[in-house]
Amino acid sequence: MTASAAARVRNGMAMDALLSVENLVTVLDTDRGTARAVDGVSFRIGRGETLGLVGESGCGKTMTALSIMRLLPERIGRVESGSIVFEGRDLLRLPEKEMRAVRGNKISIVFQEPLTSLNPVFTCGEQVREAIALHKKLSRAASKERAIEMLRLVRIPEPEKRYHAYPHQMSGGMRQRVMIAMALSCEPPLVIADEPTSALDVSVQGQIIELLRELRERLRMAVLLITHDLAVVAEMADRVVVMYAGAVFEEAPVGDLFARPSHPYTEGLIGSLARPDRRGGRLAAIPGNVPDPMRLPPGCRFSDRCARRFERCTLSEPPLFAVSAEHRARCWLRETGEGGDRGAAGNV
Amino acid sequence: MPRETCDPSTPALEASGVKKYYRGAAASLFRSGPVIKAVDGVDLVLPRGATVGLVGESGCGKSTLARVLIRLEEPTEGSIALGGEDFLALRGEALRRSRRRIQMIFQDPYSSLNPRLTVGSTIGEGIRIHRLARGAAVGERVAALLERVGLSAAASSKYPHEFSGGQRQRIGVARALAVEPEVIIADEPVSALDVSIRAQIVNLLGDLQSDFALTYLFIAHDLGIVEHVSDTVAVMYCGKIVELSPAEEIFREPLHPYTAGLIASAPAADPSGRGGRAAIPGDVPSPANVPPGCAFHPRCPRVMDVCRAVPPELVRRGAHRQVRCWLYPAGD
Numbered sequence: 001m002t003a004s005a006a007a008r009v010r011n012g013m014a015m016d017a018l019l020s021v022e023n024l025v026t027v028l029d030t031d032r033g034t035a036r037a038v039d040g041v042s043f044r045i046g047r048g049e050t051l052g053l054v055g056e057s058g059c060g061k062t063m064t065a066l067s068i069m070r071l072l073p074e075r076i077g078r079v080e081s082g083s084i085v086f087e088g089r090d091l092l093r094l095p096e097k098e099m100r101a102v103r104g105n106k107i108s109i110v111f112q113e114p115l116t117s118l119n120p121v122f123t124c125g126e127q128v129r130e131a132i133a134l135h136k137k138l139s140r141a142a143s144k145e146r147a148i149e150m151l152r153l154v155r156i157p158e159p160e161k162r163y164h165a166y167p168h169q170m171s172g173g174m175r176q177r178v179m180i181a182m183a184l185s186c187e188p189p190l191v192i193a194d195e196p197t198s199a200l201d202v203s204v205q206g207q208i209i210e211l212l213r214e215l216r217e218r219l220r221m222a223v224l225l226i227t228h229d230l231a232v233v234a235e236m237a238d239r240v241v242v243m244y245a246g247a248v249f250e251e252a253p254v255g256d257l258f259a260r261p262s263h264p265y266t267e268g269l270i271g272s273l274a275r276p277d278r279r280g281g282r283l284a285a286i287p288g289n290v291p292d293p294m295r296l297p298p299g300c301r302f303s304d305r306c307a308r309r310f311e312r313c314t315l316s317e318p319p320l321f322a323v324s325a326e327h328r329a330r331c332w333l334r335e336t337g338e339g340g341d342r343g344a345a346g347n348v
Numbered sequence: 349m350p351r352e353t354c355d356p357s358t359p360a361l362e363a364s365g366v367k368k369y370y371r372g373a374a375a376s377l378f379r380s381g382p383v384i385k386a387v388d389g390v391d392l393v394l395p396r397g398a399t400v401g402l403v404g405e406s407g408c409g410k411s412t413l414a415r416v417l418i419r420l421e422e423p424t425e426g427s428i429a430l431g432g433e434d435f436l437a438l439r440g441e442a443l444r445r446s447r448r449r450i451q452m453i454f455q456d457p458y459s460s461l462n463p464r465l466t467v468g469s470t471i472g473e474g475i476r477i478h479r480l481a482r483g484a485a486v487g488e489r490v491a492a493l494l495e496r497v498g499l500s501a502a503a504s505s506k507y508p509h510e511f512s513g514g515q516r517q518r519i520g521v522a523r524a525l526a527v528e529p530e531v532i533i534a535d536e537p538v539s540a541l542d543v544s545i546r547a548q549i550v551n552l553l554g555d556l557q558s559d560f561a562l563t564y565l566f567i568a569h570d571l572g573i574v575e576h577v578s579d580t581v582a583v584m585y586c587g588k589i590v591e592l593s594p595a596e597e598i599f600r601e602p603l604h605p606y607t608a609g610l611i612a613s614a615p616a617a618d619p620s621g622r623g624g625r626a627a628i629p630g631d632v633p634s635p636a637n638v639p640p641g642c643a644f645h646p647r648c649p650r651v652m653d654v655c656r657a658v659p660p661e662l663v664r665r666g667a668h669r670q671v672r673c674w675l676y677p678a679g680d
Contacts, residue, residue: 285551
């Protein structure tokens with residue numbers, strides 16, 4: 001870990017967190033009843049820190065992000081309880097007008113699919129300019145100049161010319177750069193990146209990760225990196241929160257998480273990755289399927305798929321146990337706090 | 349299993365000089381559109397019982413090649429031999445009979461299953477068409493297939509929407525297996541699935557291969573999975589194979605700068621090896637506007653003058669490797 005990353009980790013654990021989510025419960029109304037998409041989630045992000053929020057589809061990671069931005073689907077999703085304190089203010093209690101001054105300005109978001117998140121009838125440059133004009137009192141010429149500067153910052157070639165290009169005239173990688181330019185245009189202290197590379201080609205993924213890493217240092221932003229891809233987390237995050245079926249399962253500095261995964265689910269995720277040294281053999285698959293949020297198994301919500309389940313797991317849900325000072329896991333195996341035994345997949 | 353089995357050294361599938369050109373959208377009423385060379389002269393051999401991985405980014409022609417190999421599309425040029433037999437010469441009843449021998453597993457288990465058919469009818473359809481069983485025996489075969497891919501026989505009477513993504517992909521595998529194929533083309537079979545489910549399907553495909561002596565063409569953009577499953581890896585760029593090597597060699601020592609760039613730029617699930625990724629600059633070119641010379645030259649860190657002007661040929665390098673790059677001149 002680099003010195004700055006170590007500092008960021010300490011910041012995240014300290015009291016003066018930039019963002020502090022406490023016991024967030026977000027529910028979704030479905031035609032089959034109400035689902036707790038986010039079920040008591042807590043985490044903190046320090047200034048300049050990158051926190052990876054990892055999980056599979058339906059684990060609640062995107063709903064957590066939308067709760068922070070207060071962009072939950074209307075009449076379907078709502079925050080039931082908890083707090084989201086950002087720079088000392090609880091975002092859940094802000095009037096909508098003040099929240100609008102936070103979105104894009106203080107916290108911005110980069111979505112997965114740049115083609116559907118950009119407006120097809122405006123030029124890319126105009127959309128970046130609009131994001132700036134919304135929050136900064138600048139003349140039209142000044143905001144345009146700033147927009148071009150942003151396009152240059154995200155390394156779009158010939159930014160003056162590309163300012164006038166429409167989204168469909170750009171490649172997927174270039175569109176994602178436009179999205180990043182928009183998100184960073186007001187230099188927000190926090191950027192939420194929701195699967196920023198998942199829709200991109202392999203060779204372009206590397207470019208975007210490199211770009212995000214560089215801009216994060218340069219603009220000293222904190223990043224909430226939401227992804228299902230452990231490799232992206234390994235490349236970018238300082239700390240990681242692993243989510244499963246709406247709950248936080250494990251929280252650790254990134255190196256610790258990969259070296260000593262302390263929840264059987266995390267072990268399973270890491271073990272199921274194809275690796276050169278296991279070529280041709282069987283992958284350590286996690287059996288079963290991600291549970292239906294309306295029908296969670298009793299006790300630990302992973303118990304029906306867990307190879308190391310014992311009686312207690314089906315009776316009561318474990319709390320988060322401390323594995324070490326900065327490492328916690330929601331598993332009865334960790335009850336001693338010593339970390340107990342470690343699975344084969346943990347010896348990475 | 350396959351009735352046609354003859355010499356085991358005959359490849360399960362051999363494609364030579366396969367091209368598939370499309371006519372792009374017309375520029376105007378009087379000017380026809382550009383020719384899009386989706387697949388531009390591919391030679392590919394699938395040895396019996398082996399897995400060949402096909403890697404490439406969007407638009408490189410890998411899915412078009414797959415569709416041509418199973419004759420969902422007719423190639424513009426080239427030949428395809430299925431177990432030594434000229435597959436393209438087959439017409440009518442003979443073609444229909446041979447279609448059984450090569451099957452496909454699709455990427456998206458949501459759109460590739462008919463939502464109005466029960467799982468049993470979807471899997472049983474091929475069995476009936478190819479008269480592999482009749483009457484009650486069809487149901488028995490469907491039940492056995494479902495159990496073989498890790499589902500319960502009761503799944504037969506259900507509809508696709510009642511299953512999760514991973515389960516649907518198992519249904520897709522059972523459908524492909526139902527007609528006792530020799531070759532299975534799996535086009536991104538795990539990319540739409542959750543991480544914890546991917547390994548299940550990769551393991552299942554591996555088990556089925558050894559049980560039924562299947563030959564696989566495994567198409568994917570995820571290098572980790574391709575490295576895991578493949579004996580040989582072919583890398584495609586702009587409609588052409590740019591490198592073909594045994595899997596362990598290509599990942600240890602890639603020859604083509606594009607292969608090297610792909611391997612270097614893929615994020616690795618190892619936080620200790622972070623940073624300094626040699627990302628490939630630029631974007632994948634549009635298939636309607638492929639650069640002259642070597643198609644990769646505008647993005648290549650080792651570009652030379654010759655690369656801009658003359659397209660390189662695929663040349664042999666040692667006993668088992670082939671590469672299309674001027675860094676490796678023929679006869680060297």
